[in-house]
Amino acid sequence: MLSDELGKKLEERIDRDLLVKERRGRSEKGVFDKSKVMDDVLDKTTIMSLSKLINSGIISYINGVIGSGKESKIYWAVDPDGKNVALKIYLVTASTFKKRAPYLVDDPRFSHIKKGTRNLVELWAQKEFRNLTQCIKSGIPSIKPIHVLKNILVIEFVGKNGVPAKTLVETEIDENDYQDAISIITQLYKKAKLVHADFSEYNVFKTENGLIVFDLGSAVDIRHKNAREFLERDIKNISRFFVKRGLTVENPSDVFVRITK
Ligand SMILES: Nc1ncnc2c1ncn2[C@@H]1O[C@H](COP(=O)(O)OP(=O)(O)O)[C@@H](O)[C@H]1O
Ligand SMILES: [Mg+2]
Missing domain, CATH: 1.10.510.10 (Transferase(Phosphotransferase) domain 1)
Known part of the structure; x- marks a missing residue:
């Protein structure tokens, strides 16, 4: 299938870029510098997921970083209709996630938890998506969830021209x-x-x-x-x-x- 081929090509390209980047060291320019998004915090799987979100028409492109915390980074993106959306990308490398485990383990909605940081981080993104969905269904004034893919949460953008409210x-x-x-x-x-x-x-x-x-x-x-x-x-x-x-x-x-x- 065409999309599989594209995915494979993209993966090869990312592998190659990562390798080049590794060889050159951090200071020199690689493909990551060409984009505002492809920065050091995003791992290969996350970049693959971002490209999936673009290919499936959830978002068109990413405009820049809004904010970054210890556990996540927030990006300003635009959807195919030109509407602003926000991406909350949970960082797979965040060690602080371990301390967050109790908020998951003892919640009856998330009783089966697989080990491993990536898993925990992906579950965390899903948990936030689910919580936001529950809020909207209950008529609570919260940010509207749009989509969740692995560690990436796509949400309504609150603010103007990329500046958060x-x-x-x-x-x-x-x-x-x-x-x-x-x-x-x-x-x-x-x-x-x-x-x-x-x-x-x-x-x-x-x-x-x-x-x-x-x-x-x-x-x-x-x-x-x-x-x-x-x-x-x-x-x-x-x-x-x-x-x-x-x-x-x-x-x-x-x-x-x-x-x-
Ligand atoms: N949907 C959104 N629209 C606009 N800005 C957002 C949105 N979500 C988060 N932000 C910006 O990113 C910051 C951090 O988001 P938050 O979800 O609180 O992450 P953290 O877990 O790092 O505290 C917010 O204070 C806000 O400025
Ligand atoms: Mg916060």
Whole structure:
């Protein structure tokens, strides 16, 4: 088949480029320098997956890097209709993933876990996709998931011209934002049956259309044995942020009781 042949050719090309790159050393120009995307953090399998996303029409091209953390890198891409999308690529090399295992192992939705970092990382991307899907189905204002392929999550782009919308920490906030943040935590628990587990001023966009929650890789099913503990932590963390900004907030314990009763 033609697509197989293309895939094989591409793989050969990547192999060759990687070899050339290895021989030349890091400083010299190789094919990776021609593109903004083909940087050092992406391994061959990830690059293959990116090309698959392009061949299958999920995305057309990648415009650049938006941000990078220890465990993932976010890219700005464009789909065949010219619409902006974001790619969250989980880094296969991230050693920090081991410490994330408990968020997977004890979630009843992910009971069969194969060993190996790549597997864990791919599962993590799928978990975030599934969490986002659960949110959207439940009517929660979250980023819309578009596609997931191995360690690559394709999501709706929130922002303009490749610039992400501002998060709560980057904006002026008021009483309404506090209410809306607590409302999101409540809806997550009651409607989507999820606890974010990393809810903070860094993981909520403040847009013209209100707050939008994201970064749901850590989110667990409410049946997870630590779900209540994570919920308590989420409420405390976000309350602390609003207090720091001079707002009066409800007692976090009361909020916890109200949500879980
Ligand atoms: N869908 C998106 N649209 C626009 N920007 C995004 C999107 N998702 C993430 N970002 C940008 O990337 C940053 C990190 O994303 P996040 O999902 O929180 O990853 P991490 O796990 O590294 O915290 C965000 O603060 C935001 O600036
Ligand atoms: Mg984050």
